[in-house]
Amino acid sequence: MISKLDLTDIQGNLIRAYGRASFQYARYVFFRVDGARGAEAREFIKAITKYITTSVTWGMGTDEVEKPLATTNIAFTYDGLEALGLPRASLFGFPPEFAMGMKNRKDILGDDGPSAPERWDKVWQGDPVHIFISINGQSRDALEQRYAEIMRCVADSQDAVCIVAGHRGDDNDSLDYQDASVIFENGKACSKEHFGYTDAIGDPVFEGMPDAEARKDGRGKQVANGWEVLAAGEFILGHLDEAREYPAAPEPFLLSRNGSFMVYRKLHQNVGAFNKYLEQEGATYPGGKDMLAAKFVGRWRDNGAPLVDAPDHAAKQVWDAKYAAAATDEAKDRMLSNFTFDDDQDGGKCPFSAHLRRVNPRASLQTESGAFDTPGALANRRRVLRRGLPYGTVEHPHSDSGEHGIIIMMVSASISRQFEFVQQQWINYGNDFRVGNDKDIILGNHGSRHPSKAVIQVAAASDSAPYFLRNIPRFVETRGGDYFFMPSMTALRLIALGLIDPT
Numbered sequence: 001m002i003s004k005l006d007l008t009d010i011q012g013n014l015i016r017a018y019g020r021a022s023f024q025y026a027r028y029v030f031f032r033v034d035g036a037r038g039a040e041a042r043e044f045i046k047a048i049t050k051y052i053t054t055s056v057t058w059g060m061g062t063d064e065v066e067k068p069l070a071t072t073n074i075a076f077t078y079d080g081l082e083a084l085g086l087p088r089a090s091l092f093g094f095p096p097e098f099a100m101g102m103k104n105r106k107d108i109l110g111d112d113g114p115s116a117p118e119r120w121d122k123v124w125q126g127d128p129v130h131i132f133i134s135i136n137g138q139s140r141d142a143l144e145q146r147y148a149e150i151m152r153c154v155a156d157s158q159d160a161v162c163i164v165a166g167h168r169g170d171d172n173d174s175l176d177y178q179d180a181s182v183i184f185e186n187g188k189a190c191s192k193e194h195f196g197y198t199d200a201i202g203d204p205v206f207e208g209m210p211d212a213e214a215r216k217d218g219r220g221k222q223v224a225n226g227w228e229v230l231a232a233g234e235f236i237l238g239h240l241d242e243a244r245e246y247p248a249a250p251e252p253f254l255l256s257r258n259g260s261f262m263v264y265r266k267l268h269q270n271v272g273a274f275n276k277y278l279e280q281e282g283a284t285y286p287g288g289k290d291m292l293a294a295k296f297v298g299r300w301r302d303n304g305a306p307l308v309d310a311p312d313h314a315a316k317q318v319w320d321a322k323y324a325a326a327a328t329d330e331a332k333d334r335m336l337s338n339f340t341f342d343d344d345q346d347g348g349k350c351p352f353s354a355h356l357r358r359v360n361p362r363a364s365l366q367t368e369s370g371a372f373d374t375p376g377a378l379a380n381r382r383r384v385l386r387r388g389l390p391y392g393t394v395e396h397p398h399s400d401s402g403e404h405g406i407i408i409m410m411v412s413a414s415i416s417r418q419f420e421f422v423q424q425q426w427i428n429y430g431n432d433f434r435v436g437n438d439k440d441i442i443l444g445n446h447g448s449r450h451p452s453k454a455v456i457q458v459a460a461a462s463d464s465a466p467y468f469l470r471n472i473p474r475f476v477e478t479r480g481g482d483y484f485f486m487p488s489m490t491a492l493r494l495i496a497l498g499l500i501d502p503t
């Protein structure tokens with residue numbers, strides 16, 4: 001498959017969500033470089049470069065490679081790039097939020113109370129981590145084998161590069177790495193997360209992605225008469241973005257081109273609090289518990305049916321029958337992803353505080369016709385690619401004890417314009433949706449200062465009253481993370497050779 005992008009130069013996790021490509025197991029490992037031994041640490045980078053997975057299409061055709069059993073990808077914090085000897089002139093070209101790191105952005109991100117950095121896993125408590133390596137395996141064996149190969153390179157570095165331990169496990173252990181995997185229901189892998197929702201459906205589709213044209217409806221950008229693919233520069237540096245500009249990036253061009261930024265966040269899920277609140281409110285909500293759960297996210301939990309297309313129980317039955325009868329996987333996928341909020345401007349179907357409306361409002365924020373060239377203009381520059389997998393198991397669904405949640409990695413060309421904006425303005429604040437300071441129901445940092453509320457709207461013409469959710473508990477807590485730069489293969493080789501020259 002010919003792509004306008006150089007897929008051999010772009011790391012594989014940028015183009016693909018591995019979990020959906022049958023890589024069910026993941027291990028996330030963090031390292032620190034001995035500051036005085038940058039040259040030896042660069043030898044380590046050189047040694048592991050051969051393991052890094054690119055975006056080249058898997059298959060047996062021309063320009064394709066055989067699908068591997070395990071994938072490996074790498075990224076660096078600002079401090080990591082400094083420790084590896086990047087020249088100052090290049091370092092100064094990186095955006096300030098990346099240089100500051102996630103901990104120092106806690107006020108913008110709403111990481112307060114139980115999400116405050118003092119409560120994060122130990123791995124984030126000391127000096128910043130430098131290097132992030134992620135491994136995905138089609139089997140546990142494949143993952144372990146790749147991990148052993150990487151650890152041999154670590155051993156060869158003779159402490160120039162060391163693992164940073166301190167990931168919290170169920171018994172509050174200080175684990176060497178963070179494991180994650182898809183959830184298994186009755187022994188079968190599924191795409192559920194710990195609150196029981198079907199996940200990993202929506203993901204932006206941009207220029208140069210293999211199959212972009214076929215997958216753009218519902219995942220690209222909403223335009224006057226349908227959908228178009230997003231500009232590659234929204235996600236990959238060195239390419240034109242939605243403003244037809246090159247995203248801000250450090251010099252030289254070869255350092256930034258085909259790279260991107262990645263936000264790693266470990267998000268704990270209070271499954272007990274979620275189930276209790278859903279039971280309690282579901283008992284009084286006129287549509288009942290299952291429909292209320294759908295209102296929290298914008299999709300029904302069992303199969304991901306979008307609320308705008310299946311707004312009540314009767315419509316859901318019709319949707320389910322059509323879904324079951326859909327002839328192909330592609331037809332099923334279209335039913336899940338291809339929808340808009342055009343016929344739901346009052347939030348009567350999908351509430352304004354439902355998670356997926358908050359994180360991707362599509363064209364629904366444009367209220368004056370003709371105000372913008374494209375109806376989705378206000379959302380197109382706020383999109384993020386989602387990567388990662390759930391971690392931990394839920395032993396007691398009615399208790400908040402135990403460690404389980406999602407390792408989420410948001411990839412975008414600008415951390416501040418894309419991820420941070422969504423987190424600050426749309427998840428933890430509701431003014432763009434004209435709902436004051438109501439937060440995203442499942443993700444908001446509820447209860448930080450005032451008890452949180454949210455409104456489940458009804459259609460403007462309806463006789464029924466809206467439903468008020470009050471005293472919403474905090475369902476999701478941040479356990480740590482940081483901001484990373486994912487270099488291209490070219491940049492990785494230049495970093496390894498100490499050849500970055502910004503002049």
Ligand code: HEM
Nearest residue numbers: 193197198199200201202203267297356359360406422476
């Ligand atoms: C524990 C934390 C989280 C849970 C349980 C969760 C759950 C979900 C679920 C169930 C969906 C619907 C399935 C789908 O459309 O793929 C979804 C969609 C989505 N989520 Fe989250 N999510 C979490 C954190 C986040 C964060 C931190 C962000 C980014 C700031 C985010 C961004 C998105 C996006 C962009 C979509 C797709 C929306 C679309 O294009 O329609 N999520 N999430």
